[in-house]
Amino acid sequence: MICCINPDCPNPLNLEGKKFCQTCSTRIVPLLRNRFRVIRVLSDEGGFGRTYLSEDIDKLNERCVIKQLAPKFQGSWAQKKAMELFQAEAKRLQELGEHPQIPTLLAYFEQDGCLYLVQQFIDGHNLLKELQLRKSYSYQEIKQILIDLLPTLKFIHDRGVIHRDIKPENIIRCQTDGRLNLIDFGSSKQLTAKVQNKIGTSIGSHGYSPIEQIRDGKAYPSSDLFGLGATVFHLLTGISPFALWMEYGYGWVTDWRQYLKSPISNELDWILDKLLKKEIQQRYQSVDEVIGDLTQKPVVQVPAANRYSTVKPPPTQTPSFPKHIVLRNLFLTGGVILLLGLGDVWYKQSRRLESSLSSSLNQPKINPDSREAILRHPSPISFGNFSNSETLNGFHNSVLSVAISPDGNTIASNSDRAIKVWNLATGEEIYTLIGHSNRVNVLAISPDGQKLVSGSEDKTVKVWNLNTGRKIRTLVGHSDSVHALAITPDGKTLVDGSDDNTIKVWNLDTGRKIHTLTGHSFWVRSVAISPDGKIIASGSFDNTIKLWYLATGEEIRTLIGHSQTVTSVAISPDGKMLASGSRDQTIKLWNLTNGQQLRTLSGHSKTVTSLVFSADGKTLASGSRDQTIKLWNLDTGKQIRTLVGHSQTVTSLALGLDGKTLVSGSEDNTIKIWRVSN
Numbered sequence: 001m002i003c004c005i006n007p008d009c010p011n012p013l014n015l016e017g018k019k020f021c022q023t024c025s026t027r028i029v030p031l032l033r034n035r036f037r038v039i040r041v042l043s044d045e046g047g048f049g050r051t052y053l054s055e056d057i058d059k060l061n062e063r064c065v066i067k068q069l070a071p072k073f074q075g076s077w078a079q080k081k082a083m084e085l086f087q088a089e090a091k092r093l094q095e096l097g098e099h100p101q102i103p104t105l106l107a108y109f110e111q112d113g114c115l116y117l118v119q120q121f122i123d124g125h126n127l128l129k130e131l132q133l134r135k136s137y138s139y140q141e142i143k144q145i146l147i148d149l150l151p152t153l154k155f156i157h158d159r160g161v162i163h164r165d166i167k168p169e170n171i172i173r174c175q176t177d178g179r180l181n182l183i184d185f186g187s188s189k190q191l192t193a194k195v196q197n198k199i200g201t202s203i204g205s206h207g208y209s210p211i212e213q214i215r216d217g218k219a220y221p222s223s224d225l226f227g228l229g230a231t232v233f234h235l236l237t238g239i240s241p242f243a244l245w246m247e248y249g250y251g252w253v254t255d256w257r258q259y260l261k262s263p264i265s266n267e268l269d270w271i272l273d274k275l276l277k278k279e280i281q282q283r284y285q286s287v288d289e290v291i292g293d294l295t296q297k298p299v300v301q302v303p304a305a306n307r308y309s310t311v312k313p314p315p316t317q318t319p320s321f322p323k324h325i326v327l328r329n330l331f332l333t334g335g336v337i338l339l340l341g342l343g344d345v346w347y348k349q350s351r352r353l354e355s356s357l358s359s360s361l362n363q364p365k366i367n368p369d370s371r372e373a374i375l376r377h378p379s380p381i382s383f384g385n386f387s388n389s390e391t392l393n394g395f396h397n398s399v400l401s402v403a404i405s406p407d408g409n410t411i412a413s414n415s416d417r418a419i420k421v422w423n424l425a426t427g428e429e430i431y432t433l434i435g436h437s438n439r440v441n442v443l444a445i446s447p448d449g450q451k452l453v454s455g456s457e458d459k460t461v462k463v464w465n466l467n468t469g470r471k472i473r474t475l476v477g478h479s480d481s482v483h484a485l486a487i488t489p490d491g492k493t494l495v496d497g498s499d500d501n502t503i504k505v506w507n508l509d510t511g512r513k514i515h516t517l518t519g520h521s522f523w524v525r526s527v528a529i530s531p532d533g534k535i536i537a538s539g540s541f542d543n544t545i546k547l548w549y550l551a552t553g554e555e556i557r558t559l560i561g562h563s564q565t566v567t568s569v570a571i572s573p574d575g576k577m578l579a580s581g582s583r584d585q586t587i588k589l590w591n592l593t594n595g596q597q598l599r600t601l602s603g604h605s606k607t608v609t610s611l612v613f614s615a616d617g618k619t620l621a622s623g624s625r626d627q628t629i630k631l632w633n634l635d636t637g638k639q640i641r642t643l644v645g646h647s648q649t650v651t652s653l654a655l656g657l658d659g660k661t662l663v664s665g666s667e668d669n670t671i672k673i674w675r676v677s678n
Helices: 077-096 127-134 139-156 194-197 211-216 221-237 242-260 267-275 288-293 323-332 338-359 371-375
Strands: 036-044 050-056 062-068 106-110 114-120 124-128 171-174 180-182 386-392 403-404 410-415 418-424 428-434 440-445 451-456 459-466 471-476 482-488 493-498 504-505 513-518 522-528 535-540 544-549 555-560 565-569 578-582 585-589 595-603 608-613 619-624 628-633 637-645 650-655 660-667 673-678
Touching: 036 062, 036 471, 062 077, 077 106, 077 114, 077 180, 106 440, 114 637, 124 127, 127 171, 127 323, 139 180, 139 221, 139 267, 139 288, 211 288, 221 242, 221 267, 267 288, 403 440, 403 650, 403 660, 410 440, 410 673, 418 451, 440 482, 451 493, 459 482, 459 493, 493 522, 493 535, 493 650, 504 535, 522 544, 535 578, 535 585, 544 565, 578 608, 585 608, 608 650, 628 650
Parallel strands: 482 522, 522 565, 565 608
Antiparallel strands: 036 050, 050 062, 062 114, 106 114, 124 171, 171 180, 386 673, 403 410, 410 418, 418 428, 440 451, 451 459, 459 471, 482 493, 493 504, 504 513, 522 535, 535 544, 544 555, 565 578, 578 585, 585 595, 608 619, 619 628, 628 637, 650 660, 660 673
């Protein structure tokens, strides 16, 4: 199908090859600017144009969004104002598109009397749609939304831009990596003296825009923060601020708590109340102020060697919020008094737990606090000599996960809802496994090569006989999709991570659930198990890494250092080092014994998606959204080599036990096999 670009056409979709629209008889434009093919209408701008979903034929038909300005009232004030805002939006996107959570401007041009703005397409749901699908958000999920969005707001405010239309519809969660993207800068204005001192045009959305913006046409950083507060209120309650504004004006913001379905934390109560102040003088004035209150946590002094781990403090050391909030929540939450009474006991147990980890992981003749002891390796020899020997094609969707059998003869990969198993030597497909009702996200093969395990968007884990392709069993227990898998070296225990924020531990032979680990406040997207089978490491969208005892399910410590989502974790073959990759484009190396950060590896220009250690533990391979694979010397922290060949994100890596074969999966719908060249 191809779309008619007449903004007044009531039925713009047409069959391919048509020269004139079947509905309005307007000439069909096959390609805008000989490059962009319009597919369908995304939204109508009420007489000023439309927004279209399109394809960029110069980028392998990559999807993009085209905004059209075609005002009917030529020469009018409305047309002039619309053109000013449209041009301003293009300029803003050009300036701000360097941020990974703001769409990139691809083109801006005039054609046939209309203006067109082309920008990056964010594949995902906006928060209003997400709310409609899921119905409610927990406190921790709301907190993570704030943590994810506030740095983006700070970025635009630091550049003198006010968005002026913060609301759930203008925040999209990207389907591939979960990050929140801020869209629609058509209402933004440059923060200049002219804007601050002159009454301007009222632009924004009633209910989400503050009084100074609607009444006076003035916009400040604090105005965007009001919109953020109204958005959080909408997600918490399911009630539209627009509906409340229509009935009560700004009166609803003074009594917003009456609409809560359940009590919220003192911290969120305090922050949300200050975001929603009607008078700008009483509201937060900057993003930094909100971040300060949001991250205000009591700190317990710990030895220097453990300064990268977090330990919960006694309940007597809490942030000071107004007494009426504390008392209100005490009455609303019956378990608080019991927790206060048990706090000192819990704290002492956690400190003993921390001490026991250090003693259990110490190795003979190695000082666990010694950075040099962990990093000292002979120089790598052959791991850097990889070259692409073969590419497996034929996929219709992104390859999100690859796994290699221990004997190095077989590759398993996802193919949307199916799993394909390949002969590594010949590159021929052996068979396809069908069973999941939704996309397969992750695969793992047991150390004995007998079992293949798959995690899926359908919230289940399936165990297969790798030799016969027969399904052995389905593990059910998660309330959201499964994105991470790891199997213990003895092949008896399976660990998975899910978007329900939990980790589950299973008996792989019987399918019995052993533990559910809770502690992460957002999606768990990566897990790893130490070579001795005693420690689990997990990475999360809450920007943290957690270490757990596999036998008991107890949390050992939390590693904090990444500024954004932790996308991948891996543990070295000797069990001494943990590597973590992040959306902050860095890789961090940690002492697994004491949690001390050893080194940061920088070189990727986008999110680090996957990590794998070489068999001798001397080298690390990393895949990234920048379409490359990098090899790192762990002794020096320097790049050995960059492997180039994929045309889209490298989603996963797997290494053969002999260390001579590296396999990579990608969003370019291919698998590449890299082999060591002599």
